[in-house]
Amino acid sequence: MKGMGSKGWMSSLLMLCAMVILTACGSTAGNSASSGHTETSATSSGEEKKDVTLTFVASQNWVNKGSKVDAELIEAFTEETGIQIDLQVVPDDQYANVLKTKLSSGEVPDIFMVGAGSGAYKFLPEKYFADLSNEEWVSRYAPYAKAGTTINDKISGFMTWNVDGWGILYNKELFAQHNLQVPKTMEELMGVIDTLKAAGMDTPLYMVGKEAWYWAIWFSQFGSKAAQANPGLYDKLNNQEMKFADVKEFETFLAEFKTLYDKGYFGKNSLSNAWDSSYEAMGTGKSAMIMMYQSYQGEVAEKYADSKASEWEMFPIPLAGNDMFSHSAGGIMRVAYKDSKNLDSVKRFFDFLAKPENLNAFYDGRSDLQANPSFADVAGKPSQAGKTILANAPGGQGLDMEYGLLHWDNTIIGKYIQELMLGSKTPIQVLEAIDKDRQKLFDAQIR
Structure with a gap:
């Protein structure tokens, strides 16, 4: 892509993410600010700063998930510095639009959260993201965190997440009870589901179908396999040299995905299944499988102590010949608005969060992010899913489409896939709709 060095960025990101995944799996170790002026008086670490309120906008599932750790750290920061933080939480399916509106209207928050990797470009980093390259904590970043937060050769985000x-x-x-083996193909997956349904399990594979973005996550995981079959695929899609509709493997994946839905393998009324209901379905044994992230099993174990969820394992989605594990670029990062009048205070907040004791407190409160922390000096706690998925992925690993492609929108793409399931779109029409949306963004030069 012109102007941002996408090919070099993508290559280094893929290399670093691959390195860290292999290492992690074996390890156990307010007021809005839109002014163009920055603070003129520096504050020392022990000096209180009165009458400063930072606005901080975040998506609902990105903060205080499973605990109140974000709120607790904000409170501790205010007690230490006197700086107030107005945390504004937005529903997940509205967040991207709300943030874009705030940016375009000039009501830019002092701090906001975005996905690392290519997903950050849609929020115009050159215009809005502060350069954090010289901050002390950058030297302690894990390789994937440094790669994922680097945009145009600058560190553009503060990340406390997990690849x-x-x-x-x-x-x-449940698999052992029914003498089932890990399925490696679409046909084998259907055989596993048929066996479980014959044994009386109505929903062997739980689908969080109510959430549009969840359907897109399924598709996103197929990116690595499609890229293996089409060398340079991500670069070509990002440089407008290929379209989604050109990739036959994408059409095959969506067709097989639709087959699973049509056969009732996701259960009755799967489009109404809510996220929170998944814990009960898996924790009580009503379902035997779910498409999830690696640390999810720990969340189930906390809610259903007798479920033995910590022993569960993971395999790649075996549709369209997929035998690869796709991963993120490191998840979510906090961004400092470059023209905030409170930029020094924002940096002070990031310094506070980066203290070893506060990082440990954060990760202790976020069991879903403990497998491979963003900072090298925080010990990781890999889940059983994380340890086993690579063993079940003979094709290797790569970056998923959400983090590897420009202008990927889980909510919009997920809605197209929901339409596919309901019969109002065909697989090729889904791909054409994605291409049309991306072309509009490329034409508008929103990068």
Whole structure:
């Protein structure tokens, strides 16, 4: 892509993410600010700063998930510095539009959260993201965190996340009870589901169908396999040298995905299944499989202590010949608005969060992010899913489409896939709709 060096960025990101995944799996170790002026008086770490309120906008599932750790750290920061933080939480399916509106209207928050990797470009980093390259904590970043937060050769975000990926998480005990093996093909997956349905399980594979973005996550995981079959695919899609509709493997994946839905393998009324209901379905054994991220099993174990969820394992989605594990570029990062009048205070907040004791407190409160923390000096706690998915992925690993492609929108793409399931779109029409949306953004030069 012109103007941002996408090919070099993509190559280094893929290399670093691959390195860290292999290492992690074996390790156990307010007021809005839109002014163009920055603070003129520096504050020392022990000096209180009165009458400063930072606006901080975040998506609902990105903060205080499973605990109140973000709120607790904000409170501790205010007690130490006197700086207030107005945390504004937006529903997940509205967040991207709300943030874009704030940016375009000039009501830019001092701090906002975005996905790392290519997904950050749609929020115009050159215009809005502060350069954090010289901050002390950058030297402590894990390789994937440094790669994922680097935009145009500058560190553009403060990340406390986890490089993760999605696959089919399965209840090992239920598989053993029915003499089932890990499926490696679409046909084998259907055989597993048929066996479980014959044994009285109505929903062997739980689908969080109510959430549009969740359908897109399924598709995103197929990117690595499609790229293996089409060398340079991500660069070509990002440089407008190919379209989604040109990739026959994408059409095959969506067709097989539709087959699973049509056969009722996701259960009755799967389009009404909510996220929160998935914990009960898996924790009580009503379902044996779910497409999830690696640390999800820990969340189930906390809610259903007798589920033996910590022993569950994971395999890649075996549709359209997929035998690869796709992972993120490191997840989510906090961005400092470059023209905030409170930029020094924002940097002070990031310094506070980067203290070892505060990083440990954060990760202790976020069991879903513990497998491979963003900072090298925080010990990781890999899940059983994380340890096993690579063993079940003989094709290797790569970056998923959400983090590897420009102008990927889970919510919009997921809605197209929901339309596919309901019969109002064909697989090729889904791909053409994605291409049309991306072309509009390329034409508008929103990068």
